[in-house]
Amino acid sequence: MGSSLLFALLLACLGGWIATAEIMRRRIKALERSKEEIQVEETLVFDFLHGLGEAFRETIRPNDLHRLIVESAARILDAHGGALYLADRTGTKLTPAYISKGCPPLVDLPPHILQQAAATPVALESYLRLRAIDTGEGILGRVWQTAQPVLMNDIAPAPELSKLRDSALSTASLMSASLVYGKQSLGVLAVANGPMGAQFSQSDFVVFKSIAEQSAFALYNAIIYSEANEKKRLDHDLEIARDIQRILLPNESPAVTGFEISGLNVPARQVSGDYFDYIKIDNEHLGIAIADVSGKGVPASLIMAICRSVLRSEAAQNQSPAEVLKKVNRQLYPDIKEDMFISMAYVVVDQTNGAVTLARAGHDAPLLYRRATQKVEALKPPGLVLGIDSGNVFDRLTNDFSVPLESGDCLVLYTDGVTEALESNGEEFGLERMIQSVRASAPQGAAAIVERVNEDVRTFAGAHPQHDDITLIAIRKT
Numbered sequence: 001m002g003s004s005l006l007f008a009l010l011l012a013c014l015g016g017w018i019a020t021a022e023i024m025r026r027r028i029k030a031l032e033r034s035k036e037e038i039q040v041e042e043t044l045v046f047d048f049l050h051g052l053g054e055a056f057r058e059t060i061r062p063n064d065l066h067r068l069i070v071e072s073a074a075r076i077l078d079a080h081g082g083a084l085y086l087a088d089r090t091g092t093k094l095t096p097a098y099i100s101k102g103c104p105p106l107v108d109l110p111p112h113i114l115q116q117a118a119a120t121p122v123a124l125e126s127y128l129r130l131r132a133i134d135t136g137e138g139i140l141g142r143v144w145q146t147a148q149p150v151l152m153n154d155i156a157p158a159p160e161l162s163k164l165r166d167s168a169l170s171t172a173s174l175m176s177a178s179l180v181y182g183k184q185s186l187g188v189l190a191v192a193n194g195p196m197g198a199q200f201s202q203s204d205f206v207v208f209k210s211i212a213e214q215s216a217f218a219l220y221n222a223i224i225y226s227e228a229n230e231k232k233r234l235d236h237d238l239e240i241a242r243d244i245q246r247i248l249l250p251n252e253s254p255a256v257t258g259f260e261i262s263g264l265n266v267p268a269r270q271v272s273g274d275y276f277d278y279i280k281i282d283n284e285h286l287g288i289a290i291a292d293v294s295g296k297g298v299p300a301s302l303i304m305a306i307c308r309s310v311l312r313s314e315a316a317q318n319q320s321p322a323e324v325l326k327k328v329n330r331q332l333y334p335d336i337k338e339d340m341f342i343s344m345a346y347v348v349v350d351q352t353n354g355a356v357t358l359a360r361a362g363h364d365a366p367l368l369y370r371r372a373t374q375k376v377e378a379l380k381p382p383g384l385v386l387g388i389d390s391g392n393v394f395d396r397l398t399n400d401f402s403v404p405l406e407s408g409d410c411l412v413l414y415t416d417g418v419t420e421a422l423e424s425n426g427e428e429f430g431l432e433r434m435i436q437s438v439r440a441s442a443p444q445g446a447a448a449i450v451e452r453v454n455e456d457v458r459t460f461a462g463a464h465p466q467h468d469d470i471t472l473i474a475i476r477k478t
Helices: 002-057 062-076 111-119 121-130 138-146 202-248 297-315 321-335 392-397 430-444 446-461
Strands: 081-087 093-099 150-152 173-181 184-193 259-266 274-280 285-293 342-350 356-361 367-370 375-378 410-414 470-477
Touching: 062 081, 062 093, 062 184, 062 202, 081 138, 093 121, 093 138, 093 184, 111 121, 138 150, 138 173, 138 184, 150 202, 173 202, 184 202, 202 297, 259 274, 259 446, 274 297, 274 470, 285 297, 285 410, 285 470, 297 321, 297 342, 321 342, 321 356, 321 392, 342 410, 367 430, 375 430, 410 430, 410 446, 430 446, 446 470
Parallel strands: none
Antiparallel strands: 081 093, 081 184, 150 173, 173 184, 259 470, 274 285, 285 342, 342 356, 367 375, 367 410, 410 470
């Protein structure tokens, strides 16, 4: 009896040891499988991060980056598919950037699209590629609005998805997160499983949020790189435009019997809206023009180039500056927008008798220096700017104005970039300072006037940046 009981106890202990060993074996295998899964997941995440790094080193295209983010997220999380929506330029809508194949629809589908999708799957794909999402609209719009990531293994809280519950297009589970870098909301990333897919776990959600964070960083950097490359391209284009404009402006002063002439253009930007020119009218007459196009930068420089072409065409063999300006205005008026205009002063010098004739189209009043009295006065013949009147008013106001010059007298043409130059406290250089500069330098000649005025403006402005183009022309009778 005692031996039987002892034997039974031994068998029970042995069975317990065997059962415990089996349980431990199974737990060890489960841990090994878990370890392998974690290692695989770590490898996939590492590959994703490595892929992002390689992509930027090779200056990845936006479309390829979007595909890399979505497909990597779906692969790491073993999801059926994923989608990336980015904020549009207005910041009020999400637009689809990339939707992978196998991703169930994550937006509301109209009945007619559902009907078309049953017969023509491409109709659904086309709709999803074009379907924008408003702030707060559907699950993706709410995630974007609240910036709170979601894990949904029950889609009941998303009516736009739950109504597809019994169809082949239904979503069984999804994860979505807003892509935020700094204070900038870039869009939304989502991964989803269809009806045959497994539910996402909390550990999946942790990994997904990390992927979303890295994706936001990658997208932000892509934007910075794109903007930098665009700026580089624009700078190159502006450099070309500046070179072309430099060719259009005179590179040296003309030799004119009885006169000294000197000119200067200092653009505030890479290209200038100011213009000056020396135009040979015939063997005895020279045209001298200065103009200022409203606005700055490329648009102003293009209008300037057009103005130059028209002026040169109309100036040939025409000794009346007023008549030339009238013809230029009639040609430019139909093509200049309402918010643009051109001010111009045009002078014709007669080398045979030393006569100087001026016409003014709303331009800053030229300054006349008299050597005999050392006084400087502003010449203000009437005139309307080019491009705002078809010709009825412009022609009536614009007339030739004779400027009698004696030896040593100087006529100075300029744009408002001179008088309106600012110093650090916001004070303008002004007309009086310019008059003082002209009076001090006129006895030394035309080139001295241009150099002195420009230098005085620079000294006055100091470190304050130049905000407008500066153009100067000095005409001195010898």
